[in-house]
Amino acid sequence: MKIHLNRKNEAVHFEGSSELSNVKINIDGSESIGGEGKGVRPMELVLMALGSCSVFDLHSILKKQRQHVTDIQVEVEGQRREEIPNIFTHIHITFSLHGQIDEEKAQKAAELAVKKYCSVHDMLSAGGVDITYSLKFN
Structure with a gap:
């Protein structure tokens, strides 16, 4: 790549x-x-990469589980340390799921999506970033 x-x-x-x-x-x-607000900042891209990697896998797993998902929204919030480099220390992902979804199946799907299949999660957590997630329904 x-x-x-x-x-x-x-x-x-x-x-x-x-x-x-x-x-x-x-x-x-x-x-x-010298930035002029003409694009996304690099550390924002990191959060976007984690959120998109996780939700792609989550959506795929839910589809295989035959869950009827009408919408998924993702919010990713990161906290950075004060000293330079200002790396992330903790990141929390919130998945908002809409549709006819079995909550237990969705919890299992999220666990797999975030912690097993998302390569961005693995890279960040290997660097010591604490990553958590939660699900909201409808």
């Missing part, structure tokens, strides 16, 4: 692309380093 970052201005606005897709994403830094 290979990605490319192309500088878009004289500050820290970059456009990211991947060889795997034609999709481009705008990435920018904080104002303190």
Whole structure:
């Protein structure tokens, strides 16, 4: 896998692309380093990667369990330490599930999705990040 970052201005606005897709994403830094609010910050991308990796697996497992999911929303909140580098110390994922869903099956599916199948979770937790999750129904 290979990605490319192309500088878009004289500050820290970059456009990211991947060889795997034609999709481009705008990435920018904080104002303190010259960012102009033209894209997502790198640490936000980390949270988005964890949330999307987990929910893709969760959705797939729920579908195999024949659960009728009409909507899934994900909120990921990370806490960072004060000293540099300001790495994440704790991240919490909240899955909001809508539809006709057996709560026990969904709990098992979330456990598998987050802790077994999500490679982003494994990389972050191997680095010492405490990752928790919860589910909300309808």
